[in-house]
Amino acid sequence: MNTLFVLNRHDTDTLAACQACLHAGDALLLMEEAVYLLLDKRDVVQSIDNFPAFALSGDLVARGISAKIPPRVECVDYAGFVALTLRFDRIITW
Amino acid sequence: MSRFSILIQEAPYTAQAATSALHFTCAVLAQGHEIYRLFFYQGGVLNASSLIVPPQDELHLPRAWQQLVTEHQLDAVVCVSSALRYGVLSAEEADRYERGQGSLLPGFSIGGLGQWVEAMLLADRHLAFKA
Amino acid sequence: MATPSPRRFLFLVSCSPWQPRAQALLDLLMTTAVLDQEVHLCFWGDGVLHLLEQQDGTDLQLKTLARQLPALELYGVTHVYAEREALHRHGLDTNALLLPSPTLLDQAGLRQLMQQCEIVEHCG
Numbered sequence: 468m469n470t471l472f473v474l475n476r477h478d479t480d481t482l483a484a485c486q487a488c489l490h491a492g493d494a495l496l497l498m499e500e501a502v503y504l505l506l507d508k509r510d511v512v513q514s515i516d517n518f519p520a521f522a523l524s525g526d527l528v529a530r531g532i533s534a535k536i537p538p539r540v541e542c543v544d545y546a547g548f549v550a551l552t553l554r555f556d557r558i559i560t561w
Numbered sequence: 562m563s564r565f566s567i568l569i570q571e572a573p574y575t576a577q578a579a580t581s582a583l584h585f586t587c588a589v590l591a592q593g594h595e596i597y598r599l600f601f602y603q604g605g606v607l608n609a610s611s612l613i614v615p616p617q618d619e620l621h622l623p624r625a626w627q628q629l630v631t632e633h634q635l636d637a638v639v640c641v642s643s644a645l646r647y648g649v650l651s652a653e654e655a656d657r658y659e660r661g662q663g664s665l666l667p668g669f670s671i672g673g674l675g676q677w678v679e680a681m682l683l684a685d686r687h688l689a690f691k692a
Numbered sequence: 693m694a695t696p697s698p699r700r701f702l703f704l705v706s707c708s709p710w711q712p713r714a715q716a717l718l719d720l721l722m723t724t725a726v727l728d729q730e731v732h733l734c735f736w737g738d739g740v741l742h743l744l745e746q747q748d749g750t751d752l753q754l755k756t757l758a759r760q761l762p763a764l765e766l767y768g769v770t771h772v773y774a775e776r777e778a779l780h781r782h783g784l785d786t787n788a789l790l791l792p793s794p795t796l797l798d799q800a801g802l803r804q805l806m807q808q809c810e811i812v813e814h815c816g
Contacts, residue, residue: 570716674720678720
């Protein structure tokens with residue numbers, strides 16, 4: 468079962484706990500305050516690299532960080548968010 | 562076309578969650594999908610309050626939800642235990658508890674948690690917006 | 693109301709018992725159990741703090757959620773798990789927990805449990 472994990476807190480402990488639950492085929496969507504994690508250079512955040520990661524564009528723009536996030540993170544708007552939810556079997560709000 | 566159920570667990574303005582939920586719900590409908598049920602839980606019930614008076618330069622969240630619910634005839638359920646706790650009362654409950662006029666916006670109904678469980682089971686996708 | 697066929701739910705509790713969202717999750721869990729779904733409850737990270745004995749919020753006039761946990765069995769909730777490492781980290785004795793004999797899990801065990809349960813509700 469492929470899962471889209473949705474994170475919305477700027478909290479590396481929450482991120483680490485979520486990452487430990489990831490399974491092949493899963494992905495992360497960062498929104499609201501969680502997009503600030505993408506500025507973080509610490510190892511726990513860099514390990515996002517092992518799974519597809521998405522960020523909600525409105526939240527990046529609101530926080531002025533659209534140009535500062537890793538290029539491999541795909542930005543989606545709300546239409547893209549809806550489409551993403553249908554690419555995975557389920558969504559877990561972490 | 563897919564069927565979505567959405568849980569809103571946060572009050573308007575205390576966290577971004579309620580606003581995010583509104584944007585997501587609008588996007589679901591704009592893409593031609595169906596909303597099976599909106600369920601307002603815990604502080605989320607305040608999104609259905611008629612007593613909220615936000616600053617004029619801010620999005621009026623309860624009004625925005627009400628507009629969406631009535632325009633699309635959505636099933637928008639406010640959890641009864643949370644509603645009582647947070648003072649979002651239908652006219653009947655306001656009368657029963659002697660609280661004067663009701664404070665539940667038209668278009669929303671009062672229901673139990675079982676309706677959220679059902680909403681999860683019968684939708685193609687469900688997600689929760691919480692802090 | 694329609695009565696769909698039973699599905700497997702996992703309630704994953706990572707927050708302490710005195711966060712209001714913990715009660716919200718427990719209420720949802722009990723409702724799910726009453727509707728004859730298969731319910732699994734896992735205490736993870738700070739969530740193991742729910743399993744401390746002798747919790748008592750009376751002096752603070754706070755409702756003690758812990759008092760509801762032993763009744764879960766009456767709701768048919770028998771699949772209960774706890775993170776082994778978190779119990780150790782918080783100094784909890786596995787022989788002196790509020791709920792006796794939860795299945796102890798490591799991270800691989802939790803990942804497997806999450807794959808087995810179709811619907812996962814997380815409270816962190």
